[in-house]
Amino acid sequence: MATSPTFQNLPSDKQERILDGALSEFADKGYARASLNSLVARLGIAKGSIFQYFTDKAGLFAHVFDFAVNRVKNHLRGVREETRGADVFTRIRLSVLAGLGLIEKNPRLFRLYLKIMFEGDIPFRAQLLQSILLFGRDYIVDLLRDGVESGELDPNLNLELAAFVVEAVLERFLVASAVEHMDPDLGLFAAGQERAEELVGQVVMVLKHGLAGKY
Amino acid sequence: MATSPTFQNLPSDKQERILDGALSEFADKGYARASLNSLVARLGIAKGSIFQYFTDKAGLFAHVFDFAVNRVKNHLRGVREETRGADVFTRIRLSVLAGLGLIEKNPRLFRLYLKIMFEGDIPFRAQLLQSILLFGRDYIVDLLRDGVESGELDPNLNLELAAFVVEAVLERFLVASAVEHMDPDLGLFAAGQERAEELVGQVVMVLKHGLAGKY
Amino acid sequence: MATSPTFQNLPSDKQERILDGALSEFADKGYARASLNSLVARLGIAKGSIFQYFTDKAGLFAHVFDFAVNRVKNHLRGVREETRGADVFTRIRLSVLAGLGLIEKNPRLFRLYLKIMFEGDIPFRAQLLQSILLFGRDYIVDLLRDGVESGELDPNLNLELAAFVVEAVLERFLVASAVEHMDPDLGLFAAGQERAEELVGQVVMVLKHGLAGKY
Amino acid sequence: MATSPTFQNLPSDKQERILDGALSEFADKGYARASLNSLVARLGIAKGSIFQYFTDKAGLFAHVFDFAVNRVKNHLRGVREETRGADVFTRIRLSVLAGLGLIEKNPRLFRLYLKIMFEGDIPFRAQLLQSILLFGRDYIVDLLRDGVESGELDPNLNLELAAFVVEAVLERFLVASAVEHMDPDLGLFAAGQERAEELVGQVVMVLKHGLAGKY
DNA sequence: AATGAATGAGACTTCATTCAT
DNA sequence: GATGAATGAAGTCTCATTCAT
Structure with missing residues (x-):
């Protein structure tokens, strides 16, 4: 929408290279501190070009956001089907692990989301967040609804x-992983990252049986 | 240590006014984008004064952080005792509500924490985060341990x-509240904020009985 | 290396104008007190441009230094050959006069050297000084060695x-001339500058025959 | 002259402590870059006091200058008599060595002189320099005149x-020593400083017999 | 007489954006 | 269409100086 035809006509690998570089810049520094100077230096393109494209x-930023969100959505849709x-x-459990795997391979995606979430004056901030949050919530509600329909969950469960609780745990894992990438020594994970798989399984068990359950 | 004697000698209401103004600035814009120019303009003091103080x-920033953390810690300690x-x-449930109440009255405290959590080049970032995270985790583990000792929770519960799960839910509420303050129309809360009390109660029930429980 | 391609691509008369203006600024005020504000004001260019160039x-400063040193070296090499x-x-005698002439036409060159020599926190100060001092000493030693080889000087002369003595006298003349430019009324020259030529000749005579010689 | 009665009434050890601290500051950083902030911090006195005294x-600065010059003059007068x-x-030879010894013990004195000599906008610069230069020249001319009177030097010697030549060599030694203090690795001395005594003797010999002499 | 808090000009530097080539 | 030189606002920080206490 905000993209000029000039950009559209670029060879698509160059398009990708630019968006990918910009994603790194924004994910690393947030919107305000991201520097177009740095970006063009790293990309080796002229500063004026950025303004001709966008x-x-x-x-x-808007374009980078789309680019990033689509990657995530495609990934998650794959998990839901599989x-x-x-x-x-x-x-x-598998969804959490899929999220962790995605971050592992591409930490910038989630970092970008966090930056948008907590930085003050990002253009279209509310709008962008909405589009992510709704997708995430729908994903989980769908999962749970399938569980009710198959008789695994009590139909009276709200x-x-x-979904609020599941989402909380999911995000907690993802945040932990993202922060772990920034500060490996922080120990946010409560366990080494290599034991993530086991940890996720156990936490989901707690979620399943509740804190007041029998263990 | 980070504060000059000049600042210590200020009348304490002026000290507070300055720290409070700075807290707002950092909470709103994060560390890097916070502007001492705009801070001193708002405070109506000279630019040079800030540098005599800090x-x-x-x-x-370090001093503002201490200032903020101490407020939160005192608040939480109060809740634990009461x-x-x-x-x-x-x-x-009461701890979550206390946290929400604190944010309601002083949204900047939690926003500052989030900025520290997700912004890149904050001075002493890891160290500051540690000091918050450990406090929070200890608080919750203590609560749960009391629950085990009083026989309410299964001694086999890890x-x-x-704590990981409880912390996740707690943070999810707090983030929701903080973000709601930034973007009232975002609907992150899944319910209007005025219904928070009821919502918290219900979520804690889900937490208690687990997703697979009978409702 | 210290120069950006942006600067290299400038029309060379603009390059020269900038370096020349900067030379004046540094020669007048030394490194620390030289003001980029006042430089750009005098040059009529934007403050930001300086930082695109350097x-x-x-x-x-490093570039100005090179610029200045090369002028001097070329000049001196010319004198040696002629x-x-x-x-x-x-x-x-001719070398001293050549130095004086150079200062007369471009007093800033030697003033820059003096600033580097006696100012404290100049970047790469020791390195820069070395490069000048060695050149100067070599120049004089070469001259004297030629004198020994042609039989004019005693081969036992150390x-x-x-060279130490000749260099001292040379520098004394140059300093006198440079300071005279800063404070015309100081009378450091012991004689009016217009009589420099005669004065140099006589001083060289004293140097030649020694203080204990017959006059 | 510029000193307030307030300063005169200070206990003289406090006066000295203040002037000495200021001498260090000016000798280290020159006039413009010397920081009253640093000075009062080091002295442990109030910033306002400086302005009440001076x-x-x-x-x-003017007062520090007097303070420093008097030290030097007293020293040199002693040498002349001895x-x-x-x-x-x-x-x-002994005068040069005395100068070197003075610098060795109190490098700040000569560094202050150099700063005054080569820095641009020092208050009363010309005046201050005059008072030093004249003293130095008179000192040397007196020495030489004694030499003529005692028959050691040719009465036709100008x-x-x-004096110009002797002064040049003297300053060259002092500058070398002062710079050596700032940059020990610069090698300006042509010999290790510990061999200064021998070096001075040999250079004076060159001075005595001239470059064209027999060795 | 001494203090030290307050001040604001001015220092260097970064950056998004424009526009002639 | 691409380039990159030019711009100036805004950033953090230092400093000499003033003046109420």
């Missing part, structure tokens, strides 16, 4: 509330 | 894992 | 010591 | 010219 720093048929707690 | 932007004797889920 | 105040064949004391 | 940065009776080249 009119604005804001325009570039796990269809498994029981609901397995699917939750799906919104349950 | 050596550095970083020094000011709820001693209540059952563990009530205590969790406290670390349980 | 990364740093230090970078600008006087080849003359007797050694004539060559010394060239290093002799 | 009205100005310039006033403080060496009376020795032959003129011995006296020159004393002004000879």
Whole structure:
């Protein structure tokens, strides 16, 4: 939308190279501190070109955002399909692990999301967040609804509330992983990252049986 | 240590006014984008004065951080004592509500924490985060341990894992509240903020009985 | 290396104008007190441009230094060649006069050297000084060695010591001239500057025959 | 002259402590870069006091200058008297060594002189320099005149010219020593400083017999 | 008489953006 | 269409000086 035809006509590998470089810049430094000077230096393109492609720093950012979100959505959609048929707690567990795997391979995606979430004056901030948050919530509610329909979950369970809890745990894992990437010594994970798989399994068990359950 | 004697000698209401103004600035814009120019303009003091008080932007930040953390710690310690004797889920519920109340009255405190958490080049970032994270985790583990000792929770429950889940939910609420303050129309809360009390109660129930429980 | 391609691509008369203006600034005020503000004001260019050209105040300084040193070296090399064949004391005399002439036409060159020599925190100070001092000493030692080889000087004369004395006198003349430019009324020259030529000749005579000689 | 009665009434050890601290500051950083902030911090006195004592940065500087010059003059006068009776080249040699010794013990004195000599906008610069230069020249001319009177030097020797040469060598040694203090690795001395005594003797010999002499 | 808090000019530097080539 | 030189606002920080206490 904000992209000029000039950019569209670029060979698509160059398009990708530019968006990818910009993603790194924004994910590393946030919107305000991201420097177009740094960016063009790293990309080896002229500073003027950025403005011909995207009119604005804001325009570039918007495009980078789309680029990033689409990668994530595609990934998650894949997970939802691949796990269809498994029981609901397995699917939750696998979704968490899929998220962790995505961050592991591409930490910038989640870091960009966090920057948008907590930085003050990002252009279209509310709008961008909405589009992510809704997608995430829908994803989880769908998972849980499948669980109710298959009889694994009590039909009286309030799906919104349950989704709230699941989402909390999911985000907690993802944040832990993202922060671990920034500060390996912080120990946010409560366990070494290499034991993530085991940890996720156990936490999902706690989620399943509740804190007041029998262990 | 980061504060000059000049600052210590100021009338304490002036000290507070300055720290409070700085807290707002950092909480709103994060470390890097916070502007001493705009701070002194708002405070109506000379630019040079800030540097007589704090050596550095970083020094000011360090002091603001202490200032903020102490407020939070005192608040939480109060809650822990006041709820001693209540059952563990009530205590969790009240702790969440206390946190929400604190944010309601002083949204900048949690926003500052989030900025520190996710911004890149904050001075002493890892160190500052540690000091917050450890405090939070200890607080929750203590609560749960009390619950085990009073027989409310199964002694086989892994406290670390349980704390992970509780912390996740707590943070999710706090983030929701903080973000709601930044973007009231975002709807992150899944419910209007005025219904927070009810919502917290229900979520804690989900937490208590687990997703696979009977409702 | 200290110069950005941006600067290299400038029309060379603009390059020269900038370096020349900067030379004046540094020669007048030394490194620390030289003001880029006042430089750009005098040059009529934007403050930002300086930083596109030179990364740093230090970078600008380094380039100005090269610019200045090369002028001097070229000049001196010219004198060495032109006087080849003359007797050694004539060559010394002409070298001093050449130095004085250079300062007369471009007083800033030697003033810059003095600033580097006696100012404290100049970037790469020791390194820069070395490069000048060695050149100067070599120049004089070469002159004297030619004198020994042509039989004008006693082969037992310690060239290093002799060079020390010649260098002292040379520098004394140059300093006198440079300071005279700063404070015309100071009378450091012991004689009006217009009589420099005669004065140099006589001083070289004293140098030649020694203080204990017959006059 | 520029000193307030307030300063005069100070206990004289405090006066000295202040002037000495200021001497260090000016000798290290020159006039413009010397920081009253640093000075008062080091002295442990109030910033306001400086202005009550000296009205100005310039006033403080003028006083420090007097303080320093008097030390040097007293020292040199001592040397002149102590060496009376020795032959003129011995006296020159001893004067150089005395100067070197003074710098060795109190490098700040000569560094201050150099700063005044080569820095641009020092208050009363010309005036201050005059008072030093004249003293130095008179000192040397006196020495040489004694030499003529005692028959050691040819009465036809132009004393002004000879003094010019001697002064040059003297300053060259002092500058070398002062710079050596700032940059020990620079090698300006042509010999290790520990061999200064021998070096001075040899250079004075060159001075005595001239470059064209027999060795 | 001494203090030290307050001040604001001016220092270097970064950056998004414009526009002639 | 691409380039990159030019710009100036805004950033952090230092400093001499003033003046109420």
